[in-house]
Amino acid sequence: MDAVKDSMEYRYVRLVRLLVVKLGSSMKLHVRLRVWVALAATYVIVMGLVLLMQIPLRSNTLHSHYDMSAEAVMKKHNAIVKKEADKYAKAALRDSSATMEESQQIVLLTNIFKKADTNVNGLLELKELSAWISTKTKEHLTLALRENFFMFTAIDQNPRNGVVSWDEYHAYFLKQHGYSDEFISNHKHNHKGMPREIKESIMRDKAAWSEAARDKPDQLTIDEFLAFRHPESSHATILNIVEETLARLDVDGDSKLTEEEFSDPENNDVPDDMTPGEYKHERLEEFKIADEDENGKIDRREMLRYLDPRHVHHAEKDAVTLLTVADSNQDGALSLPEVLAKSSIFMASKMVDVARSFHDEF
Template sequence: MTWKRNLEKCVRRCVRDRMELVPLLRMVLNKLASKMKLHVRLRVWVALATAYVLFMGLVHLLQIPLRSNTLHSHYDMSAEGVMKRHRALVKKEADKYAKAELQKSTAKMEKSKQVELLTDIFKKADTNVNGQLELQELSSWISIKTKEHLTLALRENFFMFTAIDQNPRNGVVSWDEYHYYFLKQHGYDDEFIKDHMYNHKGMPREIKETIMRDKAAWSEAARDNPDQLTIDEFLAFRHPESSHVTILNIVEEIIARLDIDGDSKLTEEEFSDPDTNQVPEDMTPNEYKQERIQEFKTIDEDESGSLDRRELLRYIDPRNVHHAEKEALTLLATADSNQDGVLTLTEVLDQSHVFMASKMVDAARSFHDEF
């Protein structure tokens, strides 16, 4: 055999080179052990293969079923069955988001719950664990919660759109489909919905107001057909802050309103002119102009002296950190009672109504109030 010849050559070489006996024996034993292990493995595999062949031959000869005829009989593998299960899973996921949205509202949270929530958020945002929130910590937390909300909004939009687009399933959502889904999520049964699809008599005032707001937002989001929305339009309807189309429309509106010379760019004078902008009641025109000049310099990334669409889009994008920094400054100015530049938990709780409506706590509510 080959391994024996190799072993003999090894022995002759060792003797010729006058190697010591112990290393020689060790080498011989290693060779033997290696070859024996290989033989054992080969014999095991041959035995297993033989047993498998004999077993399958016996099964074929006696026609023994390898699984029950009723196994997974409930699991419809047809195309229709697969789609049915897919729709059920999508509906379940969409219902989860809808119920979470109904339950997570902080607007009517009890005072004790507000204190508990704000305390928990304060501790999480206080990354250096010194019992104070600095501007950078507050800004970072708001930025994180903003990105979380925008990511969740995109995910929710897909599942909700797919779940609502049922009658018919045609890639668009009609107002009737959405309205039915909305009422269903608020606990109304099919018979009630059928009788009150267009007549909301008997419904709570809060739901009626929500329907009216939804109808107005629907009209703004619908670009082609006022009675139905595509998935992108549905995102603009449900979460305009996450929609690139909405942000682009805002930029176009700003340019159309402020671009006096019609060059599709905004100069510092055009951007900061109090006469073409809405000056807040708590600011003088000069104060407003100076603030807008500073804002202009922030937006003008290439320092060209004018703002183009790209710069405005990047600036208005809710993910831009300057939004978080601006809100953090506002919260700090509002709640920092001793003017030491940081916030304590007591200061936060003293202004709980301000923080509960901010992106620090409820990014969804804050965005929807803005848009």
């Protein structure tokens, strides 16, 4: 009997334990369901607030670090270039011989470098440099034409007759330098007491005026005034250069230039830094560019187009010159440090100052 009793109690205990386990399991499942429902409801509420208030879902720092979009790459590149430029600027400021002008040059060259570096690889390649110079040249020539009209109109006052006399220009020049009307009227020809740089500038202008005046030596038409102020923009000036070139080089008198006539060192001014052989080789390469119809001769029309400052070969030639001078590691491209190392050369080039470069040439 005792054995049977023990057996029944054992089965009872097992049954109770089984019920408790099942009940416990049922309760845990219920709790889990309630928790998941609560989490789901919380998620829906949070996402609703995000959409409603436009809250960013990820860190801007993380985004900028991993974002490979064009905008992000450009931002990262600009930061690197700025850091490099800041290093040079700080070094210049620490140098006791450095001036504020040098620091400003660093900032200017850095900004131009970033704009010209169109593929954003931290280097100025020949194609990029040439394209930048060509664009800046065209902008300058367009601005010169616009400026010429307004300046001519402003000077042509006494009398307003469609031409500008030397006296009108001289009075305008002195007024722009701060002189009074009374002083100007008493110093039309006498420059006594003026600073030396003002006198020299007047002398240079007088010489340029004489070259531009084709009909009457004491007055200029609007086209002649353009040749006086911006000879690089004047079609008449370029045409005169064409005629002078033909007169000097056209040996057989057919109004066209052969390869030999165009490249002959004997009839051309060979630069001091070139041998006659080097000069002839360079001119033969330029002949191929100017001879558009490839008939072996350059006529007036081709020469005019070749000498036009807008012709792309001028920009390419300037770019090659800058690359040759500044490419210290000989990799065929310019880094920002290489440009800054030759800052004085670049500041005087068409990459930075087209007007100054043209006026030095003409």
